[in-house]
Amino acid sequence: MPPVDIKEPFVEVDPTGRYGRYADLLGTGTVKKVYRAFDQHEGLEVAWNQVNLSNFNDNHSETDCLFLEVKLLKNLRNKNIIRLFHVWRDVERNRLNFITEICTSGNLRQYRKKHRHVSINALKKWSKGLHYLHTHKPCIIHRDLNCSNFFINGNVGEIGDFGLATIMDKTYVAHSVQGTPEYMAPELYEEYTELVDIYSYGMCVLEMVTMEIPYSECDNVGKIYKKVMAGVMPKSLSKVEDPEVKAFIKKCIGKPRARPSAAQLLKDPFFAQVVDDITNGGGNSKSLVVFVFD
DSSP, rough: OOOOOOOOOOOOTTSSSSSEEEEEEEEEEEEEEEEEEEEEETTTEOOOEEEGGGTTTTOOHHHHHHHHHHHHHOOOOOOEEEEEEEEETTTTTTEEEEOOOSSOOOOOOHHHHHHOOHHHHHHHTTTTTTTHHHHHSSOOSSSSSOOOGGEEETTTEEEOOOOOOOEETTTTTTTTOHHHHGOOGGGGGGGGGGGGHHHHHHHHHHHHHHHSSSTTTTTTTTHHHHHHHHTTOOGGGGOOOOOHHHHHHHHHTTGGSSOOOOHHHTEEEEEEEGHHHHTOOOOSSOOOOOOOOO
16 A cells, blocks of 8 residues: 555645644734744744734834844844744735744743742743843843743743844933833833843742732722832732842842842842852753744
8 A cells, every 4th residue: 555645734834845834823912923833854843923014004114123133033042042943924925924942831920820839949040041132242122021921831931022122222221112011110111221121020020929910909001100100119029928039029120220130130149049050051941932023
């Protein structure tokens, strides 16, 4: 009997024929959808990220920015950043497609609800990618770091969705307002540097410890803005019982001049038990997944 030609049930295949997309939708954002896909060369499941460019309403400055960021991020090589394998534009459907590693366990907020006893030590290990981005030439700021942008791949924590990421110019100061209000540093409304990501990371730690989104006592964005600008800490901070953890969070969300850099953060006593893993590359943890659109 001749061999049976069994083909994968792909919805579409990339122009090279290497990557095939399934119909399974893994997640969706404002302009991006993420599907399960398959790398036929390596025999591995991957993520097929699809951006509908028509959502940008012929805004050429925005689309030009997207392509510039893709070009930069495609060339990033670091063990703490998930690989971006392939990018191409589907002119006929007006879509931008890009292939990345796949994350299997959802985002950190979902993961924490499912596994309520995730250790602080694990969270510490998931924090180590900001140093690479902030010391990259040019410096890259995430600007929208929160627990829904941390993705879990098995026991690996990875920051994702760089839809609001920006590349610092030579002045080392950025201006445009972007982010999720509960996690936005006050200076994000004015002039800011990469230290806004440290603030957001502190808020992520706070959420992980308390299982509560910061400033959940506020019922609208305006009230959050007023508290943040007035320097009023979220009420959930009072629920943090561990004094070391509370001190670390306060350090992260303090005034910009007192806030540690990513490099200083990794030397903080808070990371003492995992410093060897961080500096020597121990284990298989990654901390960043670079997506460009959401």
